[in-house]
Amino acid sequence: MKSLMAGCAGQRHTEPQSPLQPMDHQDAFVPFRGSSHAPLDPETEADIVVIGAGPAGLATAACLVQRGHSPWVIERAQNVGSSWRHHYERLHLHTVKTHSALPGMPFRDEAPRYVSRQGVVDYLSAYAQRFGIAPTLGAEVGAVEPRTGRPGAPWQVVLAGGRAISANHVVVATGANRLPVMPALPGQDRFQGRVLHSRSYRNAAPFAGQRVLVVGMGNTGAEIALDLTEQGMRTALSVRSPVNIVRRDVLGRPTQLSSLLLARLPPALGDALATLLRDITVGDLGRYGLRTASISPLRQLRKEGKTPMIDIGTVARIQSGEIAVYPGVQALTRDGVRFSDGREHPFDAVLLATGYEAALPALFPYTALPLDERGMPPQAIGEGALDGLYFVGFDVRQPGGLLRSIAQQAERVAERISLRQAQAPRTRDGVAR
Missing domain, CATH: 3.50.50.60 (FAD/NAD(P)-binding domain)
Structure with missing residues (x-):
């Protein structure tokens, strides 16, 4: 280049x-x-x-x-x-x-x-x-x-x-x-709180004292959840699908630079090394409600056009219990959310980090x-x-x-x-x- x-x-x-x-x-x-x-x-x-x-x-x-x-x-x-x-x-x-x-x-x-x-x-x-x-x-x-x-x-x-x-x-x-992708959620018409797309989010101030659910754990959703938590909000993530998570830096080296080097290798070798690096630096987060994608971060980017979640602190907040993780949303209730596993939890606001087109x-x-x-x-x-x-x-x-x-x-x-x-x-x- x-x-x-x-x-x-x-x-x-x-x-x-x-x-x-x-x-x-x-x-x-x-x-x-x-x-x-x-x-x-x-x-x-x-x-x-x-x-x-x-x-x-x-x-x-x-x-x-x-x-x-x-x-x-x-x-x-x-x-x-x-x-x-x-x-x-x-x-x-x-x-x-x-x-x-x-x-x-x-x-x-x-x-x-x-x-x-x-x-x-x-x-x-x-x-x-x-x-x-x-x-x-x-x-x-x-x-x-x-x-x-x-x-x-x-x-x-x-x-x-x-x-x-x-x-x-x-x-x-x-x-x-x-344009933002903003799916209509079942029960949204009876939910007493706010539902908004992450595009509307600027900072945590409007959510002071509220219980906030962020739907989606791409880079935007993960970072907004981190921002809300750092500002003292009670925050949770709804994560429907397996995720690929990589650290932004490993031993002081930007993951971006490592990915450029791995992408120059034969795809099978580059994918294997990318998966190994992910597993060593992030590990298995299943106990916290997060399933790891079976596909390597590089292959996911190459084949699906999906960037892995680049972690700058969200994972640590999940591991400490400050950010709760729930599965996909089944429906909104009057006072909160019912998830796909049947659990219900009260929330005051739902932020849809559901991407763009x-x-x-x-x-x-x-x-x-x-x-x-x-x-x-x-x-x-x-x-x-x-x-x-x-x-x-x-x-x-x-x-x-x-x-x-x-x-x-x-x-x-x-x-x-x-x-x-x-x-x-x-x-x-x-x-x-």
């Missing part, structure tokens, strides 16, 4: 011509980089449109800028990196900063090994400024449609309100966690996307009927973390777009046909 501290594919960095300018809602249709595009009309043309100004969209836009392009970046929120601004407060990256930076700009030397949520927010804002990326903010994309049988660009990006942009290249960087079909109502079982595109670069489409930030199967994968994909996509643009004939105004 190329160093993330280098520029995009070796391109020389130039200072941005203008800083990131804040836009209010009435300026939501001001185009990217001021004079690069005309104001939005009902029909507008663009060479390259990037949908999303989170890490994936910013990384791809920066790599394109470094290659001399002016991508049009569209973001539905009023800030870059919006999802990071709304994550729970105690969140830190579980991946080391040297493998979490976007192309062309490392994290500051004084940043901790595992950067905080606010540190990532500040980094993304500085990243946009460094590369002169000023997205169109407050613009919701309703659909991406093929322009089959019509002259000009092959794709059309339709904004809320009906405005459309025809584009030769459309980079979809809306994120693997675009990319929800890509909703963006492509007229296009059949080849999605995997998790709803993710298997390739970053579209082919055949999807020529001109690119998907960055959806590869959740790579070891080393999503930000590392984003950095790699952004460079590949920018390189492919540059190659295609160089080969394309141009109109008189410079737009590729």
Whole structure:
């Protein structure tokens, strides 16, 4: 892998011509980089449109800028990196900063090994400024449609309100966690407490003095349960399925770095060593109500796209009895929860750490996307009927973390777009046909 501290594919960095300018809602249709595009009309043309100004969209836009392009970046929120601004407060990256930076700009030397949520927010804002990326903010994309049988660009990006942009290249960087998955629980209508998705959780303060059940023990659920417990709440976890748990660090070495080394081995050997490392460092937690997955952490990531739970203290709280573990939820009662083993327990709030979905079909109502079982595109670069489409930030199967994968994909996509643009004939105004 190329160093993330280098520029995009070796391109020389130039200072941005203008800083990131804040836009209010009435300026939501001001185009990217001021004079690069005309104001939005009902029909507008663009060479390259990037949908999303989170890490994936910013990384791809920066790599394109470094290659001399002016991508049009569209973001539905009023800030870059919006999802990071709304994550729970105690969140830190579980991946080391040297493998979490976007192309062309490392994290500051004084940043901790595992950067905080606010540190990532500040980094993304500085990243946009460094590369002169000023997205169109407050613009919701309703659909991406093929322009089959019509002259000009092959794709059309339709904004809320009906405005459309025809584009030769459309980079979809809306994120693997675009919409929360919030299942309806039996009995939820009679439960007297609160039921909310983990997306709404910021800190433990609103739950002071309450009994809280966190449903799901992925990384979000485990860390929220830890946060609640550290702040004195009576906390429990509902865990329906076997889990893969790994320590964030083993003897001072980040597990992320170990996983990258193991992934380079033949799969059978890497899986065996990953399982051995898990069993030695975490052990059997069956006595606490947790079943260990039969599949290795690496194989689970590779085959199912599920990241193991990276432990930063939750397991110790479970072992001490401070966090109770229950099986799956059978139903909510008036005052609490009945579990699949028949036990009932009172709770004041139920937090659903039940994950997210990319929800890509909703963006492509007229296009059949080849999605995997998790709803993710298997390739970053579209082919055949999807020529001109690119998907960055959806590869959740790579070891080393999503930000590392984003950095790699952004460079590949920018390189492919540059190659295609160089080969394309141009109109008189410079737009590729």
